[in-house]
Amino acid sequence: MTELEFLSWVRGPGFQIATVIFVFGIIVRLLEIFLLGRKANLAEANGSEMSGGMRAIFSRMAPESDTMKRSMFTIVAGYIFHIGLFIVIFLFAPHILFFSDVIGFSWGALPTPVVDMTSVITMITLAAVLLHRIKDPVMKYLTKTQDYLVWLVTFLPLLTGYLAFHRVGLPAPSLLALHILSVELLMVLFPFTKLMHAFTFVLSRWYNGAISGYKGVRS
Amino acid sequence: MKKHSTGARLSSSDDTLGAALRRQGVSRRSFLKFCAATASMMALPPTMVPAIAKALESAKRPSVIWLSFQECTGCTESLTRAHTATVESLIFDSISLDYHHTLQAAAGHGAEAAREEAMKENFGKYLLVVDGSIPVADPGYSTIAGISNLDMLMDTAKGAAAIIPVGTCAAYGGIPHADPNPTGAVSVADLIKDKPIINVPGCPPIPVVITGVLTHFLTFGTLPELDDLGRPRAFYGQSIHDRCYRRPFYDKGQFAETFDDEGAKKGWCLYKLGCKGPTSYNACATTKWNDGTSFPIEAGHPCLGCSEPEFWDGGGFYKALSIPTTEVARDALYAGAAAVAAGSALGMMNRARSKQAKSEHEKVSVDDLQKED
Numbered sequence: 107m108t109e110l111e112f113l114s115w116v117r118g119p120g121f122q123i124a125t126v127i128f129v130f131g132i133i134v135r136l137l138e139i140f141l142l143g144r145k146a147n148l149a150e151a152n153g154s155e156m157s158g159g160m161r162a163i164f165s166r167m168a169p170e171s172d173t174m175k176r177s178m179f180t181i182v183a184g185y186i187f188h189i190g191l192f193i194v195i196f197l198f199a200p201h202i203l204f205f206s207d208v209i210g211f212s213w214g215a216l217p218t219p220v221v222d223m224t225s226v227i228t229m230i231t232l233a234a235v236l237l238h239r240i241k242d243p244v245m246k247y248l249t250k251t252q253d254y255l256v257w258l259v260t261f262l263p264l265l266t267g268y269l270a271f272h273r274v275g276l277p278a279p280s281l282l283a284l285h286i287l288s289v290e291l292l293m294v295l296f297p298f299t300k301l302m303h304a305f306t307f308v309l310s311r312w313y314n315g316a317i318s319g320y321k322g323v324r325s
Numbered sequence: 326m327k328k329h330s331t332g333a334r335l336s337s338s339d340d341t342l343g344a345a346l347r348r349q350g351v352s353r354r355s356f357l358k359f360c361a362a363t364a365s366m367m368a369l370p371p372t373m374v375p376a377i378a379k380a381l382e383s384a385k386r387p388s389v390i391w392l393s394f395q396e397c398t399g400c401t402e403s404l405t406r407a408h409t410a411t412v413e414s415l416i417f418d419s420i421s422l423d424y425h426h427t428l429q430a431a432a433g434h435g436a437e438a439a440r441e442e443a444m445k446e447n448f449g450k451y452l453l454v455v456d457g458s459i460p461v462a463d464p465g466y467s468t469i470a471g472i473s474n475l476d477m478l479m480d481t482a483k484g485a486a487a488i489i490p491v492g493t494c495a496a497y498g499g500i501p502h503a504d505p506n507p508t509g510a511v512s513v514a515d516l517i518k519d520k521p522i523i524n525v526p527g528c529p530p531i532p533v534v535i536t537g538v539l540t541h542f543l544t545f546g547t548l549p550e551l552d553d554l555g556r557p558r559a560f561y562g563q564s565i566h567d568r569c570y571r572r573p574f575y576d577k578g579q580f581a582e583t584f585d586d587e588g589a590k591k592g593w594c595l596y597k598l599g600c601k602g603p604t605s606y607n608a609c610a611t612t613k614w615n616d617g618t619s620f621p622i623e624a625g626h627p628c629l630g631c632s633e634p635e636f637w638d639g640g641g642f643y644k645a646l647s648i649p650t651t652e653v654a655r656d657a658l659y660a661g662a663a664a665v666a667a668g669s670a671l672g673m674m675n676r677a678r679s680k681q682a683k684s685e686h687e688k689v690s691v692d693d694l695q696k697e698d
Contacts, residue, residue: 108554108634108635110604110633110634110635110636110639111634111635113604114635114638114639114640114650117640117648117649117650118640118649118650118651119651121649121650121651121653122649122651122653122656125653125656125657125660126656126657126659126660127660128660129656129657129660129661129664130660130661130663130664130667131664132664133660133661133664133665133668134664134667134668134671135668136668137664137665137668137669137671137672138668138671138672138675140672141668141669141671141672141673141675141676142672142675142676143676199578199580199596199597200596200645200646200647201647203597203645203647203648204647204648204649207645207648207649207653207654208649208653208654208657209654210654215578216578217577217578218575218576218577218578219576219577273564273567277552277553277606278564278566278603278604278606279604279633282603282604282646
């Protein structure tokens with residue numbers, strides 16, 4: 107396989123396979139959660155589950171002051187790399203071209219040097235987060251193999267994308283192909299790992315908020 | 326035209342290159358200028374210039390056999406149609422081109438006799454230039470004087486010092502090799518493994534690249550440094566994108582969206598219009614075409630990546646590199662529909678299971694527990 111054939115594969119059949127697994131996996135897992143259903147409740151509540159739940163989804167974006175004091179690093183680093191990922195994935199011109207081809211509409215891009223800088227900051231933060239996970243005894247105790255795997259598949263697209271943009275080490279077609287392949291790996295693993303939190307965080311936050319929003323006994 | 330001059334040269338292959346150039350009226354000054362330009366182009370130190378000049382002066386005009394297979398003659402056009410008689414074109418004239426369909430005076434049996442004679446006289450020393458791909462599905466797709474392309478290539482390659490596939494068809498299969506490849510077209514390197522091969526791809530290749538490769542061969546008697554696709558690094562070492570004068574616009578994120586919008590008029594980056602500059606390695610952006618006039622991107626058209634293998638099947642000339650080549654939106658829709666069905670079924674199964682568990686659940690009273698004691 108020449109490097110251009112490799113590139114053609116990841117842009118063609120490879121991406122098809124990854125997309126099918128990604129979309130199928132996410133929808134099946136979400137449906138499974140939704141269709142679990144909840145016990146019928148005949149008691150009348152004072153509050154509203156829906157408004158309490160919805161509020162929690164947004165209010166818990168801001169960290170609690172106590173938690174902030176206890177684990178400032180986790181929270182700040184977490185914010186930096188999540189926002190960084192958002193900027194790199196959704197505000198880089200070639201990526202927007204991809205999204206507009208798939209979903210039919212586009213939006214403005216950030217200047218390339220800004221995205222470039224963001225990707226470096228994001229990678230450094232991810233490295234720091236990994237180091238923290240290894241060094242901190244409590245974190246280390248809580249960590250399973252999957253956590254390292256999830257870290258790796260998040261980090262790889264950033265690294266390969268950076269190398270492909272700056273064309274370091276390998277010929278450009280191979281670098282681009284490796285970048286796309288790393289994204290496909292992320293897409294394939296996404297529905298079956300903790301990466302699903304990108305969707306499920308909404309559900310769990312809603313549930314927590316609904317409990318406190320209910321205000322009353324249950325039948 | 327060049328036909329008769331090439332024909333005349335058939336009989337004088339003992340000439341040195343220097344003598345041939347002087348006869349053509351090339352001054353020493355312009356000859357040295359050519360040597361200096363070649364040295365810098367191939368990233369050789371300036372101290373090499375006298376060595377190049379000396380080697381070229383005394384070089385016996387090498388015998389060159391040029392085989393044309395499944396091709397369009399565009400490569401020959403590119404290499405011979407210089408606007409003025411440049412030193413490069415004279416160097417090209419001054420090889421002993423013993424066999425070339427388009428350029429030779431002889432025809433029919435005479436032409437084939439010239440090839441056979443050159444092969445016999447210069448066995449082991451001649452350069453073999455090939456343009457066009459070789460059909461292997463059925464040799465009948467392309468024959469010359471009743472000889473199949475495959476047979477002629479294998480036969481002529483035996484005595485060649487080196488082989489230079491010129492153009493993307495000879496180097497990588499090119500357009501005849503494109504899907505579905507009805508003739509079973511393959512490249513020279515697919516068939517020949519035991520000879521030095523210098524690929525000079527492009528559709529067509531830049532004229533100065535072939536003269537550069539010839540100069541290198543005449544000067545040092547060795548092959549230039551090649552990349553992993555068999556191309557001389559001196560010319561194919563950098564991508565179009567890296568040397569593109571529109572690169573600053575890419576870095577700033579300024580793109581032409583269509584061929585006639587404001588961005589296109591301002592000369593912004595053509596990435597969104599499908600430019601393959603980032604994945605294509607060639608010297609177009611520096612050497613340029615038509616006596617250094619311009620190159621495709623300068624004329625407002627994205628690079629097609631013609632010097633790369635499979636460029637014809639690369640997923641569309643006007644599709645940006647970051648876009649998948651298949652219909653991902655459709656795939657996602659089908660996958661989504663299938664997932665809704667599968668997810669609903671799974672959900673129902675889960676519910677049924679929990680219902681069954683509930684109905685099978687036996688209540689235990691205090692009496693039951695006491696009985697067990």
